[in-house]
Amino acid sequence: MSAVPWWQFIPWLPWRVVATVEAADEVPEHLPRRGAVLVGSPTYQKWVVFDCPCRGGHRIMVTLDRSHWPHWRLTEKPLLSLWPSVDAMYGGQRCHYIIRNGATHWVRDNRVR
Ligand SMILES: [Zn+2]
Numbered sequence: 635m636s637a638v639p640w641w642q643f644i645p646w647l648p649w650r651v652v653a654t655v656e657a658a659d660e661v662p663e664h665l666p667r668r669g670a671v672l673v674g675s676p677t678y679q680k681w682v683v684f685d686c687p688c689r690g691g692h693r694i695m696v697t698l699d700r701s702h703w704p705h706w707r708l709t710e711k712p713l714l715s716l717w718p719s720v721d722a723m724y725g726g727q728r729c730h731y732i733i734r735n736g737a738t739h740w741v742r743d744n745r746v747r
Contacts, residue, residue, distance in 0.1 A: 651671070668687065690727070
């Protein structure tokens with residue numbers, strides 16, 4: 635049984651948390667678009683995991699653990715926001731964006747890293 639309910643696979647939903655699991659290896663292999671999985675417990679958010687919105691098929695995992703630096707902050711009011719930006723390299727391209735109030739805001743940047 636998947637941790638993600640079937641209706642979360644409706645493709646036009648905004649960014650949201652679709653499941654919470656206790657350990658990173660329990661994150662489902664198949665995730666909906668803009669569907670994030672929290673790893674941890676209700677009192678201790680350890681990681682957030684999701685598939686990159688570039689649709690290149692790579693998975694993003696960032697720490698929410700405040701004892702780590704850097705760490706990200708996830709809020710769900712009114713819709714999912716993640717701060718600071720996600721900045722990943724994948725297959726020679728840069729995926730740099732901010733998730734704010736359920737939407738992806740791509741950061742355009744011509745810098746070469
Ligand atoms: Zn990407």
